[in-house]
Amino acid sequence: MTDHRAPRYDKRTETIMRATLDLAREVGYAKLSIEAVAARAGVGKHTIYRRWPSKGLLFHDSLLTLNEPVLDYPDTGDIMADLRRQIHGTVDLLGTPPWGPLYQALVGEAQHDPAVAASLNERFIRPQEEKTLARLKAAQEQGQISPDFDLDLAMAILSGPLYFRFLITQEPVTHDYIDRILQALFDGMEPRP
Amino acid sequence: MTDHRAPRYDKRTETIMRATLDLAREVGYAKLSIEAVAARAGVGKHTIYRRWPSKGLLFHDSLLTLNEPVLDYPDTGDIMADLRRQIHGTVDLLGTPPWGPLYQALVGEAQHDPAVAASLNERFIRPQEEKTLARLKAAQEQGQISPDFDLDLAMAILSGPLYFRFLITQEPVTHDYIDRILQALFDGMEPRP
Structure with missing residues (x-):
């Protein structure tokens, strides 16, 4: 990219x-x-x-500015491939020492310090959500995402399972895990007719 | 219950x-x-x-033991209704002061202290996962969950979006939010034929 x-x-x-x-x-x-x-x-x-x-704002800004390009979504016309590529890039960044533990420490601080939580959302989560929504909206217009899918939930649905593994079970977030999650989210839990 | x-x-x-x-x-x-x-x-x-x-283990044990019944899944034969009821119960507990901030503090500590993370998983996440899997497996056998749905991912997919809101955006986790998330997860992101 x-x-x-x-x-x-x-x-x-x-x-x-x-x-x-x-x-x-x-x-x-x-x-x-x-x-x-x-x-x-x-x-x-x-x-x-x-x-x-x-310090929190300085650190966020430095971390995100210098690593920003990897967080952009490609648009090859294939939404699944583009989501995979973007999310793989993000977890590769988190898997490269020391970013994973540093980001984990920041999220940990966000549980105690509302200013850190606000900065995390303003400086990272919301811009990331805007990029995600823009890419998904294009895919929805091209018929690759269900017209019923509520884009307001997209960030939580796509990121939630990764954060769950990163913060709660604290197992490694692998490309294979991402691919399986994406497939399950696309297919849905309900049997298809 | x-x-x-x-x-x-x-x-x-x-x-x-x-x-x-x-x-x-x-x-x-x-x-x-x-x-x-x-x-x-x-x-x-x-x-x-x-x-x-x-202290971490004492607190976990006390919190979970005295609140355990609310975390059980009912089995009325309707998986969507049962998931809603169980998850509503869990977020009602987290919405009752002081449980939300206390649980948030514990998850925050789990980002710095591997012993707290291990205890959180052993004492809460894994037992919860077992209950979730048992209920979903029964539903899968009854044809209410797609036979292709990977049950190993169920906990991350169902809980992830709630944790994302609880820990990251830190907006209130409402019944309405849960219902919309469940619907989106059941339907899937891909258009149905």
Whole structure:
């Protein structure tokens, strides 16, 4: 997948985001500090705080901006293939150390801290939902998704089983698991006539 | 739903479990301590530790034992009605203060502490999965669930969208939401011929 967008960040902003991810990888999210990021990036703390009011927002922004292209949906005209490709890309990212544990730590914090939960939704879940809906809407118009399927539920139905495995049973989320889940969601639980 | 089982716990065990839940309700899970439970129940700490090696296990056990009947599946012969009733019961429990925030805190801890994650799965998720599979298997044998539906995925597919809302978007999980999710899962995303 090529990223055809023009770069949206100046060099200093990108340096700060790279320093954030490098440090998170080295010390983990819990021990990440804005002071350390500032030192690593060679900028003052106030430069960081001007753009990002908290460590959580800085981390989200860095994680998602630098990994954004992988989260886009391709549109080859085959909705099942495109969903597979996008979701495989997402779980490959989570399976690449240290992203899985870092994302898990963030979701864990979101259970205690409403600000982290709000940032998670604003910065990741809602944009992801918009992309998912746009791709599914096109597929629905092409007759590949049932006209009765309620697109408002799409994000929960497609992502829920992955989060269940990632957060609750904590087993590895494999490509095979994704493929089986997608097939089951497409077929439905009820017998077909 | 009546609980037809014989009581499995002696009076002292039940007193400890009730004290645990009362205290959790009063001070929250984070501030719950085995010392305080022992004092409230009028027993020694060692009495508690003999049965429950950690606060997490004591809390799980108390929460689930005293609320177990609501998590059973009825079998009226109508799988959709029975799933609705069981899942409505579960979310009603989570919607009754303080269970929702307490359960959310536990899942949050499970993202940082593998022992809590293991206990969550052993004490709650796997028994729940067994009940779900038994009920769905009967329905599959009666032709109410597609013979192609992979029962190994059932727990993730049925629970995932609820956890997604409970943990990620953190919107209220309503009966209406459950009904719409169940309908979408039964129908499937693909157009029916």
